[in-house]
Amino acid sequence: MAPPQHILLAEPRGFCAGVDRAIEIVERAIQKFGAPIYVRHEIVHNTYVVNDLRAKGAVFIEMLADVPPGATLVFSAHGVSRAVQQEAQARGFSIFDATCPLVSKVHVEVAKLAKQGYEFIMIGHKGHPEVEGTMGQLEHGIHLVQDVPDVARVRPAQTHKLALVTQTTLSVDDAAEIAAAVRTRFPGVREPKQQDICYATQNRQDAVKLLSPQVDVVIVVGSPTSSNSTRLRELATKLGTTAYMVDSADELQAEWFDGLARVGLTAGASAPEILVRQVIDRIKALGAVSVRSMAGIEETTKFPLPKGLRMAAATDLSTMARMTQSGPAQE
Structure with missing residues (x-):
């Protein structure tokens, strides 16, 4: 069968401002206070990100009883209940809240x-x-x-x-x-002044709506636990385009691309760009000869860090945010 010929990249894709901020909070906490830094739940739902931070000194826990007294604790980007907040305060942890704003x-x-x-x-x-x-x-x-x-x-x-x-x-x-x-x-229900679905989720779904009709198959880079990544795969499928979600390039299967000339590629808001580049390399190894980025919204949103981490030295911080650089739009 003929190999894939062209890769079309969705724009925007990958990390959003809330994910950038959450990862930077953990990395700065490790730099400022030293390992281990405890994180309640996965900081964001991505296997690569979690493993990278674990290697740097983050310890991911679900039960606050697993955190030693006096330790530094980070709440994940997903947010926590008031009961968890109160228990963490009662246990005397030094707390940094990475909940997406x-x-x-x-x-x-x-x-x-x-x-x-x-x-x-x-x-x-x-x-x-x-x-x-x-x-x-x-x-x-x-x-x-x-x-x-x-x-x-x-x-x-x-x-x-x-x-x-x-x-x-x-x-x-x-x-x-x-x-x-x-x-x-409930005709009298009060709705939010602005929809609660975040701008990054909206933008990535809009990009898939533009991407799907132009390609034969869509690949979504994201972990199975990632809600927004799963929604991208579901959306492409609803639009009539075969779609697969992969945690890494290793999960790609050559038969997915047999006889299909055009491959669309996107990534959930918690997936780093390094994984997208690895998927591109793998598809190119199967025969793709061109990579092109779609026109799309440029996201400039940036959220401030918690007060106690804003002055931490940025020197030598290999933040995952750097992995969001897309590289050349044309190849």
Whole structure:
């Protein structure tokens, strides 16, 4: 069969500002305080990133009881419940919060409206750490819906003060469909002034919508635990293009490309560009002769670091942010 000939790169792809910030928090903490630095849950959902930080001195834990007294603890980019925050403070850890500011925005909105007597409907995936963190901002009063049928099962204590919030890494189209069902059942529901789905998730999904019709197969670089990466693969499939998600170039299978001339390539918001370059090299080894980047939105958002880390020396920091450099657009 004929090998692939062309690779088309989605723009934007890969690391977002929240992921850049979370990784830099861990790296600066290691530099400033020395290893080990404890991180509750994977800092971001990417195997390469987690293994890289583990090699530098990060210890990833789920239970705070596994963190020794007086240790430095980082909360992951997904956010944590109030109970976890309170337990960490009670245990006397030195805490740095790497929660993505766009997730924190949802937490702040929940806290503010709860004081006004609101209940909430949250669109999200059960068991995802971001969902657990957001729902854990209150002891009760947040109803999780994962799809349209779930909306019919919601039984709020009252409906005159009901607000809608959303996991930040969902499919934009799926979330809009569920939100429409919520509005139909609860016409007075309060919605956020700006959608909760983050700009990076929106931009990467929009790029896949442009990419998919132009190629024969889409490869998404991302770990299986990454919600936003999974949504990219699902979106390409819904658009009628065969799509695969890989954690690394080693997972690529030559038969995926048999007889297909055009390969589309993107990466989830937690996947470093080094993995994309390795996938490109692997596809080129199979026969691809050109690499071209699509035109796309240039993301310039940058979030500040926590106060205690802002003055840490940046010398010799091999931050994962550097891995987001795409290299030449044409090859």
